[in-house]
Amino acid sequence: MSENHLEMTLIEALNKSEDAVAIVSQQNVITFCNDTMATLLGKHNKSLIGNTIEALFSSAQGSVFEDRIDGDELADWFLSLKGNQDLGATELEIDTLTGVFFSVKCLPLSSHAYLIYGKDITAIKVLESERAHLQNELDFVSQIDPMTRVASRRQLSEKLDGQIKLYERYRVPFSLIITDIEHFRTINEQYGYAAGDRVLVEFSSLLNGMLRETDIIARINGTEFALLLPNTALEGASLLATRAKNLIVQQAFEVACDKNIALTSSFGVVEFCGLQSSVEAMIHRAEEALSEAKRQGRGSVVAMEQ
Numbered sequence: 037m038s039e040n041h042l043e044m045t046l047i048e049a050l051n052k053s054e055d056a057v058a059i060v061s062q063q064n065v066i067t068f069c070n071d072t073m074a075t076l077l078g079k080h081n082k083s084l085i086g087n088t089i090e091a092l093f094s095s096a097q098g099s100v101f102e103d104r105i106d107g108d109e110l111a112d113w114f115l116s117l118k119g120n121q122d123l124g125a126t127e128l129e130i131d132t133l134t135g136v137f138f139s140v141k142c143l144p145l146s147s148h149a150y151l152i153y154g155k156d157i158t159a160i161k162v163l164e165s166e167r168a169h170l171q172n173e174l175d176f177v178s179q180i181d182p183m184t185r186v187a188s189r190r191q192l193s194e195k196l197d198g199q200i201k202l203y204e205r206y207r208v209p210f211s212l213i214i215t216d217i218e219h220f221r222t223i224n225e226q227y228g229y230a231a232g233d234r235v236l237v238e239f240s241s242l243l244n245g246m247l248r249e250t251d252i253i254a255r256i257n258g259t260e261f262a263l264l265l266p267n268t269a270l271e272g273a274s275l276l277a278t279r280a281k282n283l284i285v286q287q288a289f290e291v292a293c294d295k296n297i298a299l300t301s302s303f304g305v306v307e308f309c310g311l312q313s314s315v316e317a318m319i320h321r322a323e324e325a326l327s328e329a330k331r332q333g334r335g336s337v338v339a340m341e342q
């Protein structure tokens with residue numbers, strides 16, 4: 037194959053490549069540019085070859101890129117290339133406005149020119165974005181109790197942890213209430229599990245309606261709910277628990293057509309005192325207070341001093 041023929045064949049092969057390829061001289065003149073690179077830049081390759089990088093980018097705001105890619109980003113990248121000792125490691129991700137992503141690299145050639153080539157990484161980017169989307173959904177799901185739509189135990193733990201840190205820094209008081217619906221088993225047995233589910237939803241929504249915007253209600257077990265009350269000392273939390281207990285007792289919960297029932301629930305109340313240094317220790321103390329309330333009889337409130 038003659039040299040000329042070989043060159044033509046190489047150019048044809050490069051033009052068929054899905055990778056974007058360009059060669060830039062030491063004086064920053066584009067000496068070769070394949071079709072994919074031209075498409076990436078939004079131009080015909082004939083109009084790119086012979087241009088200096090500077091000339092190309094001086095009009096980056098104008099017609100050269102036809103708003104297809106971020107010219108400023110590319111310009112900064114190219115201009116930082118000269119004097120860079122480790123060009124192989126210099127990589128730029130270009131997010132084109134047509135939704136195609138390219139990863140562009142620059143390699144020095146023995147003739148002192150630079151090879152610039154870009155790979156289409158759209159498929160990887162799409163996968164990454166789908167994964168991030170799924171992760172977001174997963175995070176959301178793990179933060180919310182699917183049935184009652186109040187916070188999950190996991191979210192409660194995270195918020196409690198935040199409150200403990202606030203307390204340690206600013207000594208801001210906060211309290212935790214845990215409540216459990218009593219004799220719930222009989223509701224399921226008499227009216228069915230679906231009726232039990234509706235009661236749980238209504239119960240949580242009643243409690244939720246009593247809270248401040250900064251408070252959090254979480255479902256931490258089947259019929260057990262926690263109320264996290266930032267900036268609230270034991271006295272205020274006990275008052276709220278008593279009000280909640282009375283509200284629940286007065287409420288008629290619908291379990292079947294034309295059939296309402298009354299509920300009772302007991303409440304354990306604790307204020308963070310700095311001694312229960314962990315989230316689990318605080319939940320444990322509130323559960324101890326709840327057990328004590330249950331021992332005292334249906335619909336009791338026990339506030340546990342330190």
Ligand SMILES: Nc1nc2c(ncn2[C@@H]2O[C@H](COP(=O)(O)OP(=O)(O)OP(=O)(O)O)[C@@H](O)[C@H]2O)c(=O)[nH]1
Nearest residue numbers: 216217218219220221222224229230232233258259
């Ligand atoms: N319908 C329904 N029932 C549930 C759900 N989660 C837990 N339960 C039921 O709630 C009952 C709770 O059990 P316990 O708290 O031990 O029983 P209890 O009858 O309320 O007893 P006390 O709390 O001691 O008064 C069990 O029968 C569970 O099957 C749920 O999501 N939906």
